[in-house]
Amino acid sequence: MWSFFPPNLLAQALNMFKDASSQPEGVGISWDRRADCPPDSSDCVMTIDGIYKWLASTFILWFVLAIYFDNIIPNASGLRKPLFYFLNPSYWTGKGENKVKEGNICRCIGLEPLPELITPDDEDVLEEENLVKQQAREGIDDPNAAVQIHGLVKTYPKTIKIGCCRCKQTPPYHAINGLWVNFRKDQLFCLLGPNGAGKTTTINCLIGISPVTGGDATIYGHSVRNSVGMSNIRKLIGVCPQFDILWDALSGQEHLYLFASIKGQPPNYIESIAYKLLDEVRLTESANGRAGSYSGGMKRRLSFAIALIGDPKLVILDEPTTGMDPISRRHVWDIIKDAKRGRAIVLTTHSMEEADVLSDRIGIMAKGRLRCIGTSIRLKSRFGTGFIANVSFSRSDVGQALPVEDTITETHEAVKQFFKYNLKIEPKVENEAFLTFVIPHDRESLLTKIFKDLEERKREFGITDIQIGLTTLNEVFLNIAKKAELESATAEGRLTTLTLTSGTSFQILIGAQLVRIPESESVENPTGLMVEVYWDQDDAGNLRISGHSNEMPIPPGAQAMASSSNSNTNSGQTRPIQAIVIDPSFLNRHD
Numbered sequence: 001m002w003s004f005f006p007p008n009l010l011a012q013a014l015n016m017f018k019d020a021s022s023q024p025e026g027v028g029i030s031w032d033r034r035a036d037c038p039p040d041s042s043d044c045v046m047t048i049d050g051i052y053k054w055l056a057s058t059f060i061l062w063f064v065l066a067i068y069f070d071n072i073i074p075n076a077s078g079l080r081k082p083l084f085y086f087l088n089p090s091y092w093t094g095k096g097e098n099k100v101k102e103g104n105i106c107r108c109i110g111l112e113p114l115p116e117l118i119t120p121d122d123e124d125v126l127e128e129e130n131l132v133k134q135q136a137r138e139g140i141d142d143p144n145a146a147v148q149i150h151g152l153v154k155t156y157p158k159t160i161k162i163g164c165c166r167c168k169q170t171p172p173y174h175a176i177n178g179l180w181v182n183f184r185k186d187q188l189f190c191l192l193g194p195n196g197a198g199k200t201t202t203i204n205c206l207i208g209i210s211p212v213t214g215g216d217a218t219i220y221g222h223s224v225r226n227s228v229g230m231s232n233i234r235k236l237i238g239v240c241p242q243f244d245i246l247w248d249a250l251s252g253q254e255h256l257y258l259f260a261s262i263k264g265q266p267p268n269y270i271e272s273i274a275y276k277l278l279d280e281v282r283l284t285e286s287a288n289g290r291a292g293s294y295s296g297g298m299k300r301r302l303s304f305a306i307a308l309i310g311d312p313k314l315v316i317l318d319e320p321t322t323g324m325d326p327i328s329r330r331h332v333w334d335i336i337k338d339a340k341r342g343r344a345i346v347l348t349t350h351s352m353e354e355a356d357v358l359s360d361r362i363g364i365m366a367k368g369r370l371r372c373i374g375t376s377i378r379l380k381s382r383f384g385t386g387f388i389a390n391v392s393f394s395r396s397d398v399g400q401a402l403p404v405e406d407t408i409t410e411t412h413e414a415v416k417q418f419f420k421y422n423l424k425i426e427p428k429v430e431n432e433a434f435l436t437f438v439i440p441h442d443r444e445s446l447l448t449k450i451f452k453d454l455e456e457r458k459r460e461f462g463i464t465d466i467q468i469g470l471t472t473l474n475e476v477f478l479n480i481a482k483k484a485e486l487e488s489a490t491a492e493g494r495l496t497t498l499t500l501t502s503g504t505s506f507q508i509l510i511g512a513q514l515v516r517i518p519e520s521e522s523v524e525n526p527t528g529l530m531v532e533v534y535w536d537q538d539d540a541g542n543l544r545i546s547g548h549s550n551e552m553p554i555p556p557g558a559q560a561m562a563s564s565s566n567s568n569t570n571s572g573q574t575r576p577i578q579a580i581v582i583d584p585s586f587l588n589r590h591d
């Protein structure tokens with residue numbers, strides 16, 4: 001046992017050298033006599049020759065063990081190989097399956113239960129899911145898809161590790177909850193979502209930084225779940241991560257040289273590749289400056305240039321324009337548009353304008369699930385509130401006989417009446433120069449006729465311009481984020497206190513639209529009173545009450561929805577009065 005540890009062998013060898021040469025009559029140990037025991041030694045167990053051989057053998061032993069443990073102990077991202085990975089022929093041949101695992105060897109994480117998969121309630125998401133599932137069932141490798149995501153699940157265990165194999169678990173967090181989607185070639189797919197939606201986690205799973213808990217994803221046919229597939233994927237992708245991974249001491253040019261070498265670009269071309277990319281991202285002048293002295297926007301541009309090295313077939317851009325000024329941003333948009341040709345791009349961003357300008361398809365995620373998918377126009381028409389009509393007025397060419405203010409009021413009033421009579425809507429924004437109306441989707445069929453009439457009566461109303469457009473992507477995003485937050489608040493039965501302007505306070509389910517005011521029955525209103533509650537989101541995305549409507553009688557057709565759980569009721573304490581939630585669907589019937 002003693003001999004398995006090289007320092008002991010070294011110490012023994014030094015000791016033998018000392019004994020052999022410390023006395024004046026000592027003859028030392030020559031190379032020829034390396035296998036002989038010292039002449040006066042009675043307990044010679046090992047000679048210098050034996051020590052050399054042991055040192056050589058233990059070097060090989062420890063070297064092999066180091067490689068083995070390096071493979072089976074989870075790396076910084078939690079990835080590791082199976083215990084008997086070396087028995088798998090693919091490890092040696094570099095072909096076929098060689099699955100990577102996640103988590104500790106004692107499998108704290110491996111035992112995480114997969115989340116309950118929920119069928120999407122959006123028809124487009126369901127259609128996409130069914131398409132990908134069908135392709136997976138039939139083993140079809142879609143020639144138009146660059147990335148195929150098959151029921152991807154990522155669960156972060158809230159685990160506190162103590163020692164090697166003892167671990168304490170807190171509830172796991174499902175960051176991605178069964179994602180089924182294809183990212184097509186020659187297209188830019190934009191992944192949107194509020195903070196914590198799971199966008200970066202999805203990207204990290206695709207690029208192999210984060211191990212997948214369930215499901216799989218293939219990039220140009222290579223699975224992210226096996227290490228051979230992952231090493232092939234690395235040759236095909238370029239990544240601009242959310243946070244710049246740069247070395248302060250290296251210049252922009254040196255970064256490009258370094259990454260081009262790592263990506264295996266031919267040495268003769270590295271200089272021209274770096275020159276071209278620096279020019280594309282407008283960093284030629286600062287090419288020799290240290291990255292540490294770059295501004296945030298310059299660092300983002302350098303990271304973007306690094307992602308384009310080697311002409312990757314899939315480019316993943318995680319918030320690439322964060323911190324850029326509008327001019328640089330527009331410039332990077334142009335580069336991204338050009339880069340779309342011949343490759344797939346996956347982009348995450350918080351800029352709705354960016355998503356609108358660049359995307360071929362957009363997917364909005366929230367709470368780890370895909371909530372909607374489609375082109376920008378499709379999302380706007382399905383999830384926006386409808387069309388926006390802007391009617392502009394001139395002050396000069398109408399109503400000469402009346403004072404200007406009266407003329408304005410009169411023309412505005414006439415247009416307001418026109419919209420009220422034809423579309424039953426009031427203006428959303430109103431000022432001297434224009435009126436803005438939001439036209440709900442259910443009245444879209446009337447638009448052609450109404451705008452023809454309005455066009456003909458332009459002079460009569462003093463209208464200078466009529467503009468009509470879809471609601472913005474921003475609005476779609478807010479609607480989806482709000483719906484997701486509402487869903488989770490309802491599922492968890494979270495309550496909050498509503499205080500009416502009349503001073504009455506009671507508890508309501510977070511996200512409830514219509515609530516019955518407790519104890520509000522009277523002779524005039526035998527069914528009681530209700531209020532409509534308005535919600536918005538705070539900076540952290542949590543729903544908060546922004547206001548409420550006037551109190552109104554509950555119509556006979558209104559039905560109570562399933563009552564909420566009494567999650568905040570503590571035994572021994574006064575039970576808070578909790579309002580009943582009324583099913584808002586009857587509102588639509590009375591529109």
Ligand SMILES: Nc1ncnc2c1ncn2[C@@H]1O[C@H](COP(=O)(O)OP(=O)(O)OP(=O)(O)O)[C@@H](O)[C@H]1O
Nearest residue numbers: 156157173175193194195196197198199200201202
């Ligand atoms: N290593 C981790 N351990 C535990 N939870 C994590 C870990 N990394 C991310 N999460 C959680 O997973 C969820 C998704 O995070 P992710 O970074 O993917 O969100 P995102 O959509 O990219 O948000 P943002 O727009 O802020 O970048 C978040 O609630 C986050 O707190």
